[in-house]
Structure formats: structure tokens, C-alpha cells
Amino acid sequence: MRALLCLLAALSCATAATAAAADWPRPAHTEHAQLARWLAHTAQWGTISAWDAVNQRPVGGVASFSDGPPDSPTGRLYFYLTPMDETTQHITSYPACSFTVAEAQLQPNGCSGTDPEDPTCAKITVIGEMQHIASAEEADAAAAALFSRHAAMQQWPADHGFTFFELKVTEVHMLDWYGGMHIIPGSDYYAAELAPPSAAGSGQRQQRRQWRVQQALWGGGSAAR
């Protein structure tokens, strides 16, 4: 019974953390680095595309991540992975990989009815190299980032060898509007700053987004992708 209560408490914390991260206001689609950073901070998970060198094919794997505690977005992408997972094996063998996050996945409403493939339903693919975190100081930062957003991780089996990784970002490929993909240099991505959440901004955000999506839908059919 006590274990169940602990689990429910952990779930409750995780839900609260998620809500707090989601309060950061969505930047305009023209603010490419900021919007990439916003999506990286708001989402809870994504897909790592890794290279299976044995079978010579790219293989995706779902992974939770965090760029910092709910009130402290950093842009640094931390993961907590086990070598029992094929994705971990692939990135260890071939660290060049990418990590994809879609606005459509944000709970509870994603892009509010806009098709997930639509350009205005933002998506980022972060290109870089996945590195195992060896330093204790860096591991502490990763733990603070991850456990504040994924409370359940603290109960994951100790004998499964979970350790911290960081995706070192070289560039971000982002589609967030008509007109084609933007390539954001890693330095721009890391340097961007998000406007902090505010009670007023948070309350109006969903309304603004719904209006924007309704107005923007293919712009009468004449706008370029």
C-alpha cells in the first residue's frame, strides 16, 4: 500500500512538472531559435534516430528527456538511458544521431486539430552527437533536469545500468510555417532565451494559438509549404 502511495505521489509530481513547463509562452513562428527552444523545453519525450551499424539502417527509439527543470530551460538535452535498450547500443557504437520532437505530441491537444504533418504544426529535429556524461558535476545537472520532469525515473531499477547522456547540438532542423525548413546553428539554439511564463500570458496562450491556427490553415491554398 505504501509503495502504491509513493507511486501515486510520484505521478502527481510528474504531472505538476509537466504543466509548469507547458506554461512557457509559445514564441512566434518567425523566432526560429526561440521556438525550437520552446518545443525542447515543453515536450517530455521524442524519438532518437540512431544508426544500426550492424544492419546498416536508421532505427528510431522513444526516449524521455529534459532540457532543465520546469522553471529553468537550458537548451541542453539530457537523457537517462539503459544499455539494455537497442537505441543506447546504437548511439554508443555511432554517436552521430538526431532527436525529433513534434508539437503535435504536446498533451492534451497538440496542434488543436491541425494535421501533424502541416508545416504550422511545429517540429524540430536536433542534429548532434550523443555523449555519455562521465563527470559527476555534469551528472548532477542532468539528474536535476531529468528527475524534476520525470519523477518516475528515480524508481527505475538500479541494476539496469541507467546513466545520463547529453545530445550535443550542432544544428536544429525546424519546420514551423510555410516556406520550408529552417536550419538553426547550434550556437543560435543554445543562445536563445525564452520569455518567462506569466499568469496573464499563460491564460491567453491557448486562445492565441487557436486563432492563429484557424487563420493560417494553408492561407487560402496559395502559401508555399
Place this chain on the structure above:
Amino acid sequence: MRALLCLLAALSCATAATAAAADWPRPAHTEHAQLARWLAHTAQWGTISAWDAVNQRPVGGVASFSDGPPDSPTGRLYFYLTPMDETTQHITSYPACSFTVAEAQLQPNGCSGTDPEDPTCAKITVIGEMQHIASAEEADAAAAALFSRHAAMQQWPADHGFTFFELKVTEVHMLDWYGGMHIIPGSDYYAAELAPPSAAGSGQRQQRRQWRVQQALWGGGSAAR
């Protein structure tokens, strides 16, 4: 004004189709091929992991898909892609790829609070080869599958060269419970049959899932991943 009404009608249809697909009852975690098929039928989008042969790195891309109209799951994975998208360019150059779908992404509640990386929050990575659909008959099947689930696609710009693709499935990597990943042969995946939706089953499904998730959470910490 008429264009706006058409768009709103299309959005309404898309939402209805999504709800209908989501009514198919979730198979037990022990029914691996069926569960993979359920996730492939219920989800609206996923991440294609493709090989960027020029830069020698795997790159993910978000894509909408469909395995059939809401009432007709087939397991065949259809896509509607434009050559203006880097993912399309990569798979055209190197067709071996994979496609990842997470139960966590299902709207509105994903895995109902379970961490997306938790093994019980199901995820599939479909391994195979992406093929352009050249035959008119096959293109009709792809159109029926896709447009019934993604009504907006019918309004996508004609000059963007969207055409149909199918991911020919050779195997599915699925994590849906403790104890490690299952590899499902493509033949088993295609042969599986889903239990059809029913009013009673649909109504009870969410309650059963919530109970299952609460009971299953790491099984007191002793279960293997």
C-alpha cells in the same frame, strides 16, 4: 468565407475519424502483433528515421500516416510526402528506414501519466523499406487510407509534388511491458487481426487501461525492464 467553411468542415471530419480509430480496444500486452497493429491503427503520425547519405547521419522527420480508414485497419503503412521535404529526399536515396510511434502521443492522455520511456507505455519501431507507389490502383488504396484520416491532405498544394509512399514492413521492434523488446516478424504483423470496436468495449477501455497502468507500475520494483 466559403474556403474557411470548407476548412472547418475538413477539420471536423478529421477529428471524427481520429475518434473512430481510437475506439478499437487496446489488445493485452502479451498479444504483441495485435498490439503493434493497434498502435499503428490508432496513431495519426510518427517519426521516420532516415539515412542522410551525404552527411552520414540518421535524421528523423515527422510524418502523418494511415494504415486504413477508421473502420478498416490493414497494417499497411501509407504516407503522403513531398520531395521538398528532406525526409523524402533521404528515403529516396536510401529506402531502408524505420518509423516510430509511441503510445504516449495518443491524444488526449497518452499513457495517462506513465512516463513515456516506461516500458508499459507501448512503442513500436517499424523496420522496412519505403517505396514510392507507382500503380494507380495502389495509389487509390493509399488515398482512401490517408484522406479518411487526414482530411486536410486533400487541400495540400498541388504544385508541391505530394505523392504516396508505403513502408514495406520487414519487422517491428516493440516495447510494451517489462522484460525487454519484442521483435515481431513482418508476416506476423500483417497477419494479426484486431478485435473490432464495440460500444461496450469502447466505454470500458479507458477504465481498464487506467487500472492496468496503476497496477503495473514497475511491479513493486522487482520486474525486469
